Amino acid sequence: MLLLVCSTAMAQEFRMQAYIGRVQVPGFYAIDVTPALTGQIEPDMRDLRLKDSASAFFTPYIIRKGTIRHNNVFTELPVVNTGTDSIYTITDIENTTGQALADVTLLIANTAVERLISVSGSNDRSKWYIIDNNVFCRRSYDNTSGWYAQTIHFPLSRYRYFRLRMNNAHTDPLNIIKVGRYTKYETAPTVSYMANPKPLVSQRDSAGVSYIHIYNDLPHIVERVQLFISGPKFYQRSGTVSVHSSDDSDAEYYPATIFSVNSWGRTIIPLPATKRDIRIQIENRDDPPLIIDSAATYIEAQQIVVWLDTGKTYYLLAGNRNATTPQYDLVQFRDSIPEQLPVLTHGPFKALERKIAIEKKEERNNWLWPSIVGAVVVLGLLTWRLLKDMKQGHG
Numbered sequence: 001m002l003l004l005v006c007s008t009a010m011a012q013e014f015r016m017q018a019y020i021g022r023v024q025v026p027g028f029y030a031i032d033v034t035p036a037l038t039g040q041i042e043p044d045m046r047d048l049r050l051k052d053s054a055s056a057f058f059t060p061y062i063i064r065k066g067t068i069r070h071n072n073v074f075t076e077l078p079v080v081n082t083g084t085d086s087i088y089t090i091t092d093i094e095n096t097t098g099q100a101l102a103d104v105t106l107l108i109a110n111t112a113v114e115r116l117i118s119v120s121g122s123n124d125r126s127k128w129y130i131i132d133n134n135v136f137c138r139r140s141y142d143n144t145s146g147w148y149a150q151t152i153h154f155p156l157s158r159y160r161y162f163r164l165r166m167n168n169a170h171t172d173p174l175n176i177i178k179v180g181r182y183t184k185y186e187t188a189p190t191v192s193y194m195a196n197p198k199p200l201v202s203q204r205d206s207a208g209v210s211y212i213h214i215y216n217d218l219p220h221i222v223e224r225v226q227l228f229i230s231g232p233k234f235y236q237r238s239g240t241v242s243v244h245s246s247d248d249s250d251a252e253y254y255p256a257t258i259f260s261v262n263s264w265g266r267t268i269i270p271l272p273a274t275k276r277d278i279r280i281q282i283e284n285r286d287d288p289p290l291i292i293d294s295a296a297t298y299i300e301a302q303q304i305v306v307w308l309d310t311g312k313t314y315y316l317l318a319g320n321r322n323a324t325t326p327q328y329d330l331v332q333f334r335d336s337i338p339e340q341l342p343v344l345t346h347g348p349f350k351a352l353e354r355k356i357a358i359e360k361k362e363e364r365n366n367w368l369w370p371s372i373v374g375a376v377v378v379l380g381l382l383t384w385r386l387l388k389d390m391k392q393g394h395g
Helices: 001-013 329-336 354-365 368-394
Strands: 017-019 028-031 049-052 061-064 069-076 078-082 088-094 101-109 115-122 129-137 147-157 161-167 176-187 191-197 200-206 210-214 221-231 236-244 253-262 265-277 275-281 291-298 303-308 312-320
Touching: 061 329, 088 176, 088 191, 101 161, 115 147, 129 147, 147 176, 210 291, 221 275, 236 265, 253 275, 265 275, 329 354
Parallel strands: none
Antiparallel strands: 017 312, 028 303, 049 312, 061 303, 069 176, 078 088, 088 161, 101 147, 101 176, 115 129, 115 161, 191 291, 200 210, 210 275, 221 265, 221 291, 236 253, 236 275
């Protein structure tokens, strides 16, 4: 029990805190993952938390990198026949997609009335077969374009022609501007990178090998390194990158990746997420060493996406090596989150007072020793009773 309490207290001990503040409108917000933030968290971000001042629980969030954009393209279908009176408006369209249809979209001038539509299909425009007899067309309007899109759905059908028979209920017909289909497609997420503060670079050359040491003043997360080389004029060489096995400055180095460098392109080296020191070894063989003027380190641009409520003050917490990656339900709703979100900034990270964590430990331990004493007393009484019964049995 004692070990459980101590481990729980340690797991919840965060060393750093940054102020986010309050929001005026509830909803989804984004917070950029900046170098100031990555300098405080573990490379895999497992110790990143959001907290509000009114709850004992952490606020769920997701990390969003390159956004997949959803686009809709309207493809117009030819209208081969149309007619209207006070009873029906009939619109025959040709399916030129070469695929079966389960929906079509009508672009209709703004209206405040509703209609029922029957859908039929034909392959020769002579014999028609009913598909659906009760499709609802709602009232709607758009104050910007003056028309709205009404998509009607029906059972998947492979007819070449489709007939839409709209019941006008003995009034004037709706103004159908176009008939077609919206096709949704996704664009690949765009990947961009954010530069960390400029690191320090040192170089040491020995027989056939150059050793480059890249050092970040703060332990920012690094996912790629760029070397800026001024000479010699022509070169093509291979190299190895080694990083720390942990964020400890005295941790051992291990090979993280190999790379090639040449004079006809930029030298950009992808890395697994790492922090602090980076060591690069370039094989020169019999050539003169490369001249490394400077270096830059980057992290993939990403955002913290979170739902925030009004009336609460929010904070970022970081700096807990014992934390594990949180599992939130919000990840299941990623596709429902708008692409464009208002962006919030956080204040500087400040160290939480150590006494807060100690006081919490002591508060949690206040009940522990009385419980142990009570358990010992109960156990002693049971033992005494058992020995007494055994003695009476022998007597």
